[in-house]
Amino acid sequence: MEKGSVLITGASSGFGEACARWYAKRGYPLILAARRRDRLEALAEKLDTPVFLMCLDVRERIAVKEALECIPEGFSGVEILINNAGLALGLAPAAEADLDDWETMVDTNIKGLMYLTRGLLPGMVERRRGHIVNMGSVAGSWPYPGGNAYGATKAFVEQFSRNLRCDVLGKGIRITNIAPGMAETEFSLVRFKGQADKAAETYQGVEALSAEDIAEIVGWVTTLPQHVNINHLEVMPTQQAWGPFAVSRDV
Known part of the structure; x- marks a missing residue:
């Protein structure tokens, strides 16, 4: 069978x-979407496959709609959607957090994911084939100090994925939520707004997950036989686990 686009x-x-x-x-x-066109173009030059680039901010609802409508015919039968765009900003406690940061996380991690899903899902339903992979986080299930709004957005991703599974039952479509733990990418650099030293401290002494580790997992779940659906997959580096309960002993 001819491969559909991703x-x-x-x-x-x-x-x-x-x-x-x-x-x-x-x-x-491949249909590759991101805000940084220069990086997309540099990446596309290294890929030996047909590529269509979309310079896109997923927070912009109308822009997402228009971008999806402009996908060329050769790429239009999107078989796999990987809702990967997302970010964390800051680690301040809730009483001190920047509301702009909270809104940016909600707009990107929640609204952007909804816009792409709603835009592509009808075509998948019509073709009775497709797979949506939503990139969640262990933060969606397990809280930590300063995780507040970020963890809440990823909890949305987890529940949205589960409810999508209910909505597409019997339509030949698969839904997967991938929940990575500590992974060494630009994640912490973005969270700490470009403070490279602070971002590097996050991974000091830890063999964290790599982007390639997650790509292998995403590829695996999407290439399993059609009758197999991985609902939720949580993955951490071996050196990471859940911590003990926090207890305040102040009198």
Whole structure:
């Protein structure tokens, strides 16, 4: 069967870029979406597969709609959507957090994911074939200090994925939520707003997950036999686990 196209958001770095390389090696046509066109173009030049680029901010609802309507015919039968665009900003406690940061996380991690899903799902339903992979996080299930709004957005991703499974039952469509733990990408650099030293401290002494590790997982779940659906996959590096309960002993 001819391979349908794979649309990856946040494709200019990290998990998205690694996924693009994984699928390109296996001959999938790619639709790569991100805000940084220069990075997308540099990546596309290295991929030996048909590529269509979308310079896109997933927070912009109308822009997403228009971009999806402009996908060329050769790429239009999107078979796999990887909702990867997302970010964390800051680690301040809730009483001190920047509301702009909270809104940016909600607009990107929640609204952007909804816009892409709603835009592409009708075509998948019509073709009775497709797979949506939503990039969640262990933060969607397990809280940590300063995770507040970020963890809440990823909890949405987890529940949205589960409810999508209910909505597409019997329609030949698969839904997967991938929940990575600590992974060494640009994630912490973005979280700490370009403070490279602070970002590097996050991974000091730890062999964290790599973008390639996650790409292998995404590729695996999407190439399993059609009758197999991985609902939720949580993955951490071996050196990471859950911590003990926090207890305040102040009198």
